[in-house]
Amino acid sequence: MSDSAPGATGLKLTNTLTRTKELFQPIDPDNVRMYVCGPTVYDFAHIGNARPVIVFDVLYRLLRHLYGAEHVTYVRNITDVDDKINARALRDYPDLPLNEAIAKVTKRTADQFHEDVAALGCLEPDHEPRATAHVPGMIEMIGTLLERGHAYEAQGEVLFDTASMPGYGGLSKRKLDEQMAGARIAVDAHKKNPGDFVLWKQSSAEEPGWDSPWGRGRPGWHIECSVMSAHHLGAVFDIHGGGLDLIFPHHENEIAQSCCAHGTDKMANYWLHNGFVQVEGKKMSKSEGNFFTIHELLHEETFGGRKWPGEVLRLAMLMTHYREPIDFSVRKLEEAESLLAKWPDVIETEKEPSRDVLAALTDDLNTPGAIQALHALAHEAAKNSAALETYSATAALLGVGPVKADISGLDTGSIEARIAERLDHLKAKNFAEADRIRDELAAEGIQLKDGKDPETGERITTWELKR
Numbered sequence: 001m002s003d004s005a006p007g008a009t010g011l012k013l014t015n016t017l018t019r020t021k022e023l024f025q026p027i028d029p030d031n032v033r034m035y036v037c038g039p040t041v042y043d044f045a046h047i048g049n050a051r052p053v054i055v056f057d058v059l060y061r062l063l064r065h066l067y068g069a070e071h072v073t074y075v076r077n078i079t080d081v082d083d084k085i086n087a088r089a090l091r092d093y094p095d096l097p098l099n100e101a102i103a104k105v106t107k108r109t110a111d112q113f114h115e116d117v118a119a120l121g122c123l124e125p126d127h128e129p130r131a132t133a134h135v136p137g138m139i140e141m142i143g144t145l146l147e148r149g150h151a152y153e154a155q156g157e158v159l160f161d162t163a164s165m166p167g168y169g170g171l172s173k174r175k176l177d178e179q180m181a182g183a184r185i186a187v188d189a190h191k192k193n194p195g196d197f198v199l200w201k202q203s204s205a206e207e208p209g210w211d212s213p214w215g216r217g218r219p220g221w222h223i224e225c226s227v228m229s230a231h232h233l234g235a236v237f238d239i240h241g242g243g244l245d246l247i248f249p250h251h252e253n254e255i256a257q258s259c260c261a262h263g264t265d266k267m268a269n270y271w272l273h274n275g276f277v278q279v280e281g282k283k284m285s286k287s288e289g290n291f292f293t294i295h296e297l298l299h300e301e302t303f304g305g306r307k308w309p310g311e312v313l314r315l316a317m318l319m320t321h322y323r324e325p326i327d328f329s330v331r332k333l334e335e336a337e338s339l340l341a342k343w344p345d346v347i348e349t350e351k352e353p354s355r356d357v358l359a360a361l362t363d364d365l366n367t368p369g370a371i372q373a374l375h376a377l378a379h380e381a382a383k384n385s386a387a388l389e390t391y392s393a394t395a396a397l398l399g400v401g402p403v404k405a406d407i408s409g410l411d412t413g414s415i416e417a418r419i420a421e422r423l424d425h426l427k428a429k430n431f432a433e434a435d436r437i438r439d440e441l442a443a444e445g446i447q448l449k450d451g452k453d454p455e456t457g458e459r460i461t462t463w464e465l466k467r
Contacts, residue, residue, distance in 0.1 A: 037243075042084040102208060119447070174248060222257060339375060377390060
């Protein structure tokens, strides 16, 4: 923990479990533990998926500053077994055996997710478990739930008995007799209660499956996170995060499984949820034509007729408090871009971040207030080197700000030649070859930015190293 930081007792977080802003007190200050639900890798991540990744990246950075990087453990999972993945695999690779098709879908989607969130300036989590690697642990937890009377078998499935847990509904504040089946829950006659949810379901010969005491099958969605979080963080840990849409049924059901299997009254002490994302004032949906993936925003001229750098997307997200709904718009992106244009490049420094920014962040991640304070600091940073160092340390805490890349050691001549070759392909409308060169450079950490020469109007391309 840094000497000038406000300290562990200065951090306050709004806990969904209690609906109040609470002082954060870790179970063990030497190992602060956070779990955040990651992507289900059946499709490229959209801008709504980007919000929790960015929000909890800021919290991760803040915790590392307050407690020391070696004293924080951040786990974000990948769900790679799910019926949506099966459906996408059948659609995209109808000529392949299903398991081969699934492998292709999950690899392509997970790789793209990693590339996208890196472009958004997000640090890698300490652990990124995949559901398929933890199926034996899921089978074990399901067996425990059956032994303790919290689950039952019916028509080839194992279901959690929601009536067996007196505190069920505590996170979402829903009473059991008012429960309606939520996302991914089918209301069937074999359930004791409509809200009972699947822990294990049968798999056909073609579907992915694992041998279990209840036959060959696959796990339900909720059991995955209960097992992966316990494996890396223990039965009870500090912070569990995700989007507002996960409160019910996913997080509610995680709590039910984990508490009943481990005999605890809590799964995590603090539950944090970010608000929804709208696009240009409307709910994001493909039918509305306002559904955008992170990849599209970064690489295609689909939103506002142009591409948007990752640092602009990140800053735009952080300009709204994480618990509030956000209207993701071209105007907001232009505002973020305008701010970044006024800020100096971030340099490497060991200096402590601004106390004003820390005060904002430790008050329930008040990123709008932090950005306002950072903007004032950026003005001072243009005048003297000491302020530049404080500004740089502060920008790094938020993961924002323009970064002057170190290009020493790069073969810049080769890069420029390939960019020129790409421009020739674009002029010839050979878009496939142009995209190939762009993707090759991106894989090497070179990000291209297309624009127009202000005098001739011709396309020009500049490049920079990705952060």
